[in-house]
Amino acid sequence: MNRAMMMSAAKNLLTRYGSTKNNIYRCMSTGKLTTVDVNEKSGVAVLTMNRLPVNGLNLELLRDIRNDIDEIEGNKCRGLILTSASSSVFSAGLDIMEMYKPNQDRLKEFWTTLQDTWLALYGSSVPTAAAINGHSPAGGCLLATSCEYRVMLPKFTIGLNETKLGIVAPKWFMATFCNVLPRRVAEMALTQGKMFSSEEALKVGLVDELAQSKEEAIEKCQQFFATFAKTNPFARAMTKQQFRSKDLQQLEDEKAQDLEAFLFFVNQPSVQKGLGIYLDSLKAKTK
Numbered sequence: 033m034n035r036a037m038m039m040s041a042a043k044n045l046l047t048r049y050g051s052t053k054n055n056i057y058r059c060m061s062t063g064k065l066t067t068v069d070v071n072e073k074s075g076v077a078v079l080t081m082n083r084l085p086v087n088g089l090n091l092e093l094l095r096d097i098r099n100d101i102d103e104i105e106g107n108k109c110r111g112l113i114l115t116s117a118s119s120s121v122f123s124a125g126l127d128i129m130e131m132y133k134p135n136q137d138r139l140k141e142f143w144t145t146l147q148d149t150w151l152a153l154y155g156s157s158v159p160t161a162a163a164i165n166g167h168s169p170a171g172g173c174l175l176a177t178s179c180e181y182r183v184m185l186p187k188f189t190i191g192l193n194e195t196k197l198g199i200v201a202p203k204w205f206m207a208t209f210c211n212v213l214p215r216r217v218a219e220m221a222l223t224q225g226k227m228f229s230s231e232e233a234l235k236v237g238l239v240d241e242l243a244q245s246k247e248e249a250i251e252k253c254q255q256f257f258a259t260f261a262k263t264n265p266f267a268r269a270m271t272k273q274q275f276r277s278k279d280l281q282q283l284e285d286e287k288a289q290d291l292e293a294f295l296f297f298v299n300q301p302s303v304q305k306g307l308g309i310y311l312d313s314l315k316a317k318t319k
């Protein structure tokens with residue numbers, strides 16, 4: 033983050049926290065594929081992804097998540113908990129249909145919206161946590177690891193499985209993973225495309241706690257936010273943003289190249305073939 037960005041972030045934060053210390057605001061859901069519910073007492077917003085069956089991250093869902101994050105920030109919420117309306121899938125990651133035989137204009141819009149959603153979530157000044165109430169592969173894992181804290185239900189899986197699909201997780205996916213896991217564990221898991229069970233994820237630190245129900249997971253996320261009760265919100269947010277600034281700045285600087293690399297990679301005939309085979313294998317499972 034350069035000096036100008038830092039000053040602008042500081043100004044936003046001062047505006048937010050300067051005069052509103054004791055007020056609680058109600059957030060409204062902006063999208064059709066998400067809902068946002070705010071606990072009026074705690075001021076914590078629960079952002080629920082609701083694109084069933086698997087919360088595949090298509091352009092519209094990403095837009096809704098992005099708009100919700102902006103609204104939660106703007107409405108001075110005290111925390112953001114990301115969760116899913118499904119009882120078995122947090123998010124299946126990027127909707128592969130967006131990348132398979134794509135319309136090129138939509139493909140660009142899709143990737144740019146993913147970049148912007150990540151910048152907004154990873155760099156959010158509001159405390160963030162994920163209540164991971166189902167499987168969370170690839171892009172689902174990216175969303176969860178972009179948050180500051182993770183609580184997961186047992187018997188699900190989470191990880192960046194891209195190498196198993198014949199694709200490469202972009203640098204910022206890897207940076208987000210490395211912000212959570214020890215570097216050695218992250219490199220092994222990334223190259224293997226490893227999906228961790230909830231129990232394994234807890235052991236390596238990919239998630240912070242397990243919970244027996246979604247309600248308990250949300251409660252534990254709220255308890256995490258309560259650990260900031262005696263901190264100054266402005267200092268907290270600036271510390272988080274400075275801690276993450278290298279990763280954020282890198283994507284800001286390389287956004288156009290990252291988009292070009294994505295378009296080039298996805299349009300390779302061998303990648304298209306691989307995506308087609310993978311989609312068929314997913315569909316065959318349900319027959």
Ligand SMILES: CCCCC/C=C\CCCC/C=C/C(=O)SCCNC(=O)CCNC(=O)[C@H](O)C(C)(C)COP(=O)(O)OP(=O)(O)OC[C@H]1O[C@@H](n2cnc3c(N)ncnc32)[C@H](O)[C@@H]1OP(=O)(O)O
Binds near residue numbers: 129294
């Ligand atoms: C060097 C430069 C590099 C530049 C960048 C290059 C490349 C780009 C990299 C992009 C990074 C990619 C990130 C991703 O997120 S890719 C997506 C990865 N996701 C997965 O592999 C998950 C696949 N899904 C599953 O494993 C399972 O669906 C499940 C999440 C475990 C849930 O299982 P279950 O409840 O049994 O549901 P079903 O498998 O029956 O699925 C229901 C229907 O949903 C369809 N489905 C599932 N996942 C996806 C998906 N990700 N995209 C699109 N569609 C999906 C599935 O086919 C079923 O459809 P049907 O009802 O029509 O049969």
